[in-house]
Amino acid sequence: MAGFFASLFHKKADASVSDSDEDALVTSPADDSCAEPLQEERLPVRIELCSPADGAAKSLEEVADDVFSTKVLGDGFAVTPSNGLIVAPVSGTITTIANAKHAVGITTESGIEALVHIGIDTVQLEGGPFTLLVQPGQRISAGEPIDQVDLAAVHAAGKLTDVIVVFTNADNVDAIDITAHGAVLAGSPVGALITH
Numbered sequence: 001m002a003g004f005f006a007s008l009f010h011k012k013a014d015a016s017v018s019d020s021d022e023d024a025l026v027t028s029p030a031d032d033s034c035a036e037p038l039q040e041e042r043l044p045v046r047i048e049l050c051s052p053a054d055g056a057a058k059s060l061e062e063v064a065d066d067v068f069s070t071k072v073l074g075d076g077f078a079v080t081p082s083n084g085l086i087v088a089p090v091s092g093t094i095t096t097i098a099n100a101k102h103a104v105g106i107t108t109e110s111g112i113e114a115l116v117h118i119g120i121d122t123v124q125l126e127g128g129p130f131t132l133l134v135q136p137g138q139r140i141s142a143g144e145p146i147d148q149v150d151l152a153a154v155h156a157a158g159k160l161t162d163v164i165v166v167f168t169n170a171d172n173v174d175a176i177d178i179t180a181h182g183a184v185l186a187g188s189p190v191g192a193l194i195t196h
Contacts, residue, residue, distance in 0.1 A: 044174060044194050044195065044196055045110045045194070045195045045196070046192050046193070046194055047090055047108060047110065047112060047192060047193045047194075047195065048090075048142065048189060048192055049077075049089050049090060049142075049165070049176075049178070049189070049190050049191050049192055049193060050087065050088070050089050050090070050142045050143050050186075050187050050188060050189060050190060051079055051087075051089070051180065051184040051185060051186055051187065051188050051189075051190050052079055052086050052087055052088070052089045052116055052163045052165055052186065053079045053081035053082070053083070053085065053086055053087070053163045053184075053186050054081060054082045054083050054085070054184070054185050054186050055079045055080045055081040055082040055083075055163075055183075055184060056079065056080045056082075056182055056183060056184070057077060057078070057079050057178070057180045057181055057182060057183075057184045057190055058077070058078050058079070058080065058162075058181070059077060059078070059178070060075065060076055060077060060078060060164070060166070062078070063078050063120070063162055063164055064120060064160060064162075065120045065121075068117070068164050068166065071166075073115065073166045073168055074115075074166040074167045074168045074169070074170045074173070075166065075167060075170065075173065075176050076114075076164065076165045076166035076167055076176065077164075077165055077176075077178045077190060077191070078162045078163060078164045078165065079162070079163045079165075079184060080161065080162050080163075081149075081151065081161055081162075081163050083151070084148050084149040084150060084151045085145055085148055085186060086116065086118060086145070086146055086147040086148070086149060086163055086186075087142075087143050087144060087145050087146060087186045087187050088106055088116070088140045088141065088142050088143065088144050088145075088146050089106075089114060089116060089142060089165045089190075090106055090108050090112070090114050090142050090193075091108065091109070091140065091141045091142045092106040092107050092108040092109060092112075092114070092139075092140065093106065093107050093137065093138070093139055093140070094106060094134045094135065094136050094137065094138045094139075094140060094146070095107045095113070095136065096115075096136070097132065097134075097135070097136055098123065099123075099127070100122065100123045100124075100125065100126055100127045100130070101127040101130035101131070101132050101147065102117065102118045102119055102122040102123055102125070102127070102130055102149075103115060103116065103117045103118065103123075104116045104132075104134065104146050104147060105168075106140065106146075110172075110195050111169070111172060111195075112167055112169065112172060112173065112193065112195055113167065113168045113169045114165060114166070114167055114168075115164075115165070115166050115167075115168050116146065116147075116163065116164070116165055117163070117164040117165075117166070118130070118147060118149055118161070118163050118164075119149070119154050119159050119160060119161050119162065119163075120159055120160040120162060121159055121160075122154060122159050124157075124159075125153075125154065125157055125159065128153065129149050129150040129151075129153035129154050129157075130147055130148070130149050130150075131147065131148040131149075132146075132147055133145045133146055133147055133148060134146045134147075142187065143186070143187030149161070167193060172195050172196065173193060173194075173195055174194040174195060174196055175193070175194045176191065176192075176193050176194075177191045177192050177193075177194075178190055178191035179191045
């Protein structure tokens with residue numbers, strides 16, 4: 001799995017960000033007493049999800065790639081785009097960008113990691129059909145443009161153009177409720193994610 005991500009992405013916005021769970025902060029009581037630290041109760045957070053493109057929404061199970069359809073990377077949804085403008089499905093910070101410009105990672109304020117992957121096997125196109133509209137470390141709102149893709153060039157190369165959105169830190173996701181099916185517009189609501 002680590003190799004998959006290493007091949008996808010070439011830079012992180014912050015070198016101190018790690019993909020492991022070892023970075024969790026652990027606090028201890030201020031004194032040496034045996035008192036147990038108080039656990040802060042975290043309320044569920046609802047994150048509205050937007051379509052990453054104009055087109056037709058579908059479930060991950062319908063995507064013609066086992067890595068996505070079997071949810072190896074996490075749960076989410078997909079859109080078969082009708083034009084090449086790709087927008088952010090969530091608000092957050094751009095944390096990763098693929099060398100081939102076909103995938104962008106966004107981390108929300110609550111720590112949810114969204115991967116926007118454009119096309120199937122499009123890493124093989126080495127960035128040719130893609131024009132990035134964002135850079136690492138940039139704050140972005142849901143519905144703002146992140147990438148432009150020449151769909152005709154992707155089709156000419158024999159690749160599918162599905163825009164796939166997966167939430168890769170599944171342990172932080174309580175539920176995903178995708179309510180949109182069929183025709184959607186870029187930036188329009190498609191459902192919600194609940195995190196803790």
